[in-house]
Amino acid sequence: MTRVLVVEDDPQLVRALVINMQARAYEVDTAPDGTTALGLAAERRPDVILLDLGLPDMDGVEVIRDVRRWARFPIIVLSARRGSQEMIVALDAGADDYITKPFSMDELLARLRAAVRRTGSAPHLGEREAVTTADFTVDLVARKAVRGDRDVRLTPTEWHLLEFLISNPGRLITQRQLLEEVWGLTYSNKTNYLRVYMAQLRRKLESDPSHPRYLITEPGMGYRFEP
Incomplete structure (x- = not known):
């Protein structure tokens, strides 16, 4: 159970939120502030966090950064x-997604389901179990990336x-293809998501993020991985 x-x-x-999620068989914990949230996240290990940014004791962005030091579950x-x-x-x-208030419960539940699917997505490379470059290795079975001798979160x-x-590898993937694959059909025009996340991946994997060797932008079209 999620x-x-x-x-x-x-x-x-x-x-x-609790009524709607419990009606769909989710287990739900609640926290009214960031301090309680961090304690519950460490203790209960949720599958997904729904997080308000305007908390009474700290900004929600601080909660995101704290959680990301030790956990990968969707926020x-x-x-x-x-x-x-x-x-x-x-x-x-x-954060993995951003919903502005007010929102419809149906939209939120759809985003929640998509976040859970992303967490459990399976590798697409068939018999290939790992991709190795001169700078990093991606292990598709263990679902982890390693750069040098350090795991990349x-x-x-x-x-x-x-x-x-x-x-x-080597294939141009359009912005629309990436958005629909990762976030879903309703995100097909959210190109700013891609810019943010590609910048994140380059900072974590590329030796020179401002001049990427592997995660290449094709301006106005999309992105490709160059092995």
Whole structure:
């Protein structure tokens, strides 16, 4: 059973989320502030976190950064902050999705299901179990990346994006293809998501992120993995 941690200080919204998720057989824990959320995340190990950014004791971005130091489970931001910069900061900190308030419960549940699918997605490379470059190795069975002698921490969304690209070495993957594969049909025009996540992957894997060797941008078209 999928366990969800709801981090939100609005009691009415928390109640609505709990009722709707429990009705669909999710296990739900709740936290009204960031400190409680971090404790529950470490103790309960949820499959997904739904996180408000405007918490009473700390900014939600701090919660994202703290969790990302030790865990990869998906984090979906629920926020009244509508500016693109706020979204980029949250995604850059390690969030997997960003939903602005108010939102429909059907949309939220669809995003939740997509996040769970991304976490459990299987490798696409058939018999190939690993991809090795001069700078890093991606182990598709263990679902981890190694750069030098250190493991690279990737969020589920970062992993899904990387996995799809390396599944098609040398092939141009359009922005639309990547968005629909990783985030779903409703994200086909969210190109800013790709910019943020490709920048994240390059910082984590490329020796010179500003001049990438492996994760190549084809301006106005898409991206490709060059082995």
